[in-house]
Amino acid sequence: MAKVDGNGVVTAVKPGSATITVTTENGNEKATCAVTVVQNDAKSVSGAVEGVWSKYSVVNVTGQISIPAGKTLTIEEGVEVIVNTAGQDPNNTKIEMIVNGNLYVQGTPTSPVLISVSAAERTAANTFKRLWGGIIGSGTCSEIILDNAIVEYTGAVTTATSPSVVAGLFKAGGGEGMVAFNTNNPQGKYVVKNSVFRNTGEDAIYVQGGSCIFINNTFYAVGEAGGEAINVKAGCKVDAAYNLMYSPNTNGFKLSNSGADGGARFQAQINAYNNTIINAGWRRDPNKPKGGSIWGEAGCLINVYNNLIVNSMFRAKAPGWGVNGTTGPDLNSKMNNNFYASGPQQSTVPQHITNGTITAYDGFKAGVSDAVYSANDIAGTAVNDKNPNFENYPFATDPLLNFTYNTSWDFHLKAGSPALTGGKTDFTPYFSTTGISVNGKTYKSPVPAAYIGAFGTK
Template identity: 30%
Template structure:
């Protein structure tokens, strides 16, 4: 037995190999070894209780092929690790009616869900006669769609949590309410829990690594961290936030990268970064595809695709935004936010396309390429229908959106009709259509329009010598551990825009 040293202690690594030979052949096939951290968890009804009826903290390894039932809150203690082999299903027995009847996974140590492309892991609610799951018929019905019921509490990380890593994992139906322990997590009793909350207040920042995973259905924000290092790569987010909320809402003290994610039908923004007064943060946002976002949030100043606010900086490149309430916003002001960190922000080579330039009816806002009177301007290699106006003394830009440029910047996805999906109320659909394909057709303007490591001219990597944070952290950052079971598998910026480049190196999901 080989021993490896991990952050949370000494753990055992057991390799289980399967060898098969064909008669008359010299070929030998060896399966990928399965890792065991600590003791195997054979009990499938969790949590186990001690003699006094108290829940026993969870640690060790959930085993491939098993289905585990979570019937009440489970906790991973500081210094302990819960490792989940590929091909595990975790059914949470929650109803969304109260904190006590809607279990939460509390991570004070480390949790690693190590799914694979061929053996994915699942964290979902157990369906019953009264707890119903969503289905494709719920396209725009936040009041009744079970996706927004908040059946369980997601992953709530304590101040000294070391690592939360989700790989090839499905996370569904989160957002149950907080109870008596709300203040320990910066919330109030009755607030909806975020799908993932992580806020390091200890001596070391924790790490959040989320890659190749699916997030479906939440009452509020999906990923909501503070004071950590992170890598969020190649994921799919849909039906996040009932009447408000983002797929990712990244807060002060966070450094890292968000890339190759598809966000579809999100209440407010697909991707948002926001620091605080005196508390900066820098996150690179590149090669994402953001579709049909912003229309369940009725407040006018919350934007609707990619949004940066108070003291937030980073490189923002190679993104595609389609049929959203508004394109990229580098904020000067909003209902909650104050100015972004424009010194430590660079952006260009982004495509924003809207189905039409007219009002969408009723109280709905226009779809716009860029919201005027913010810091955002159309950059030299952007593809959108915004015309820059005069720059005010405070740095804001009073430009105009060209209605006749509706449809002009269609990225030409393989199977998503931008024009058809803007008609009537199709732009509000939050269910990814079956068979949708966000790869690029051969004549797409997004092909070859991105910055990449060896690019020159319009494709050259951005640099800003006057920006200390951008210079210090780089593009991409790679601030979390790289490679292996406990590290990130990062994807660098691509010559094509969006999450699904033509070399198939980005997001691997099909719909």
Template identity: 35%
Template sequence: MKNKIYLLLALVSAGLLLNSCKKIADYKDLSKAVVLVASPISDAGCLIPTGSATSLAVKGTMLAGKTYNVCGNLIVNEGDTLTVQEGVTVNFKGNYGIGVKGNMVVLGTQAKPVYFTSPDVVKTDQIGANPASDPAFVGKWTGIIGGPNCKMLIIKWAHIEFGGGTPSGDIAVLSKSPYPIYFQNPFGIFVLEDSWMYGSVDDPIRTIGGKIAILRNTFEKCGYTGGEALNAKAGTVGDFAYNLCIGMATNGPKLSNSGALTGVPGSNVRMYNNTIVNCGFRRAAAGRGGSINFEQDAAGMAYNNLMVNCKFGLRVVQNPIADTANLKYGYNFTYADSLSVANQIYPSLSVSTAISKAPATDFPLPSSFLPSGWKPGDVYSANPAILKANDPQFINGPVPLPTGARLRDIATVGTYNFALKLTSPCIGKGFTGFTPKGEVPVDPKFGVTELTPPGRDIGAYQVNGTGNQH
């Protein structure tokens, strides 16, 4: 009898232990450091090609807390991996970059993020700063450029600043166009989570295919006269969610299937719970720029997005037409200080080649400001009562537009706090009846740390503390 009791106690203890382990495994700590050490890279001197070489091959680990100075192009060769630990600073001493033919894994943390930057450059963040003299739009270093066989580019808790210079040498073989992040393997995975993109000459991120998870990031003043937070093409599939985009030259995310290879699934991205503020005003071309774009043969979803003073609302392009049969959107919230913004919440066909519908689930209610008989693509004059009428109630944001400021002048976060007050009309208005596309595996090192599901509050910041952590 005593042996049976001991056996029963042992089984109960084992069950409790297994259950405890399961709970620990299920909990995703977004700020936890992940330690990977292989072939430590020295931080002595400058990383620079030797002899007549135009690049330096790198692999192994940039060690936690160290500063690495880069004085020439770096290449991660096919079959190799470069790991960057928490708290690392990578200073580019000129227009150099990292070409990734193999894999690159950046494992910053909330307490100790990684920096990829140009040293001694001062940010110009005052409202109304002149873009023509702003170092954010110069391209002080090249970028992180994935090659066609790069299987994995993972970036967590990192600041990527002042990139986008013209590629040179071995990196120009991978891409001749300037982007701080470039990914072009339609069968590879690209993750950017909990990170900051600050400044770029053009798009801060360009993808030519690939499985993506771009979650909980902040994009500030990217693109000099053109550029989207994400310009995704050619079979890009995945999720773009809980991002704050402020002061983009053109759009937040833009999706197209242009250039897709035969046999590659069509572009399909779920864009949800993003906050997009004052975008589109450095793009001079008529009908371009604003918030979210679905273009040639692009499918996906756009729900729960909060758009404030953007040049255009959600834009579904008519020529070449998006994949409208596989495109769903609604429950998006727009705020306008200007009639020029209010008149393009649903962009017109004549001005913007757009055929965006006006879902009855949007905020404000479309029938409250659209004229009777309006059809998708029609030009309209919005009811002026819409102006300033639906303040999203940020804790501290540029709403209404600060006195003396132009729409184009708001481009950085600065001291703003885009979380919602408890009285915000965005709370509880989100649509949660769908799931993330989930193309990238959940993994603390080699995937997405947490695939945050759709939130009940509109925008990137949830009142329960989930969503964007910046």
């Protein structure tokens, strides 16, 4: 792909082919020229990394990498970061990216940054194979921006020699898997927007510190035997909005104040609003049912509004809701104006049958343990009731345990959808006014919408 300026100078834009046509001023003569732009030569990296990975380049990560404290790595649009999946030592330790400094991933809608494995390994069989570790912000990591990034095939099980374990950021082994994106600095600033997290063995986003904005992201095939799309702990202040979460293993959101360390880390504070959560919770170990859409616990302060929860195992749940601010969320927390709808699909998992949760409606109706029922919720009174009328999604036929995402689906709402009204708009997200400054740019949280879910009409 190329462009031509007024002087006829041809400039490469991005890899691809183009035909340039030149016409004389009188229009009588034309000439054409075929131009092919190729990717920059691939380079290999390991150890300490910093600087700029230039547009449309291929970067092969051949060993453990880290961004040193006080240093910055910028990854520009169209870059493909290919992580080697071989074990790095006798423990079969997988590669991780440890961010002790700053990381700025700056893709575009048409040229996102891909952080993945080799093309040959991007298969359905490898969906939950945990081929590499993930992006881990340490206690010295000040800033991270992921804008138009695709992060996939993460979740490697840690070993005693995993860099994150050696640094005291994760536990070793015992089934402990890495997450796709993690933070550990309560003073840090982190923005993740317009990005895709998929095919990960554990949580997609798991934050243990920092001011965070998570907006307009897509999550699918998240978690093998457990795992959330977004998991928030103590030391975090978060606005999460307009995200699509398809088939997270356990929850779209897990929100808690665990990790407070006796007050060493400030109380977790989260606004989760205008998100769409589909097919959540069904792939969780059925002998350990927990969550199923949104799960609040352990003293966090949460505001959960305007979320569209469809075909998920349970409605929003919180032990001790409104009664016990230690085992459950802070008593000042709010959950309201959320929408629940269930198709007629049934699970055939024996434990689901025993638990009485063979349809999503079974987990939405009155009497469910730890479920939160609020005056302004919109909830179907039977299967197929309150169909949100998506533009293109098989509401009544998509299998409950499915995790294969169809990119042709469209979760915008058709005219007349019951989810187009009922959203709560009279609250202010934490960062909608002041924003968060990362890499010299201020990012602001979007205001809440009057519709429910991540998408209104087209």
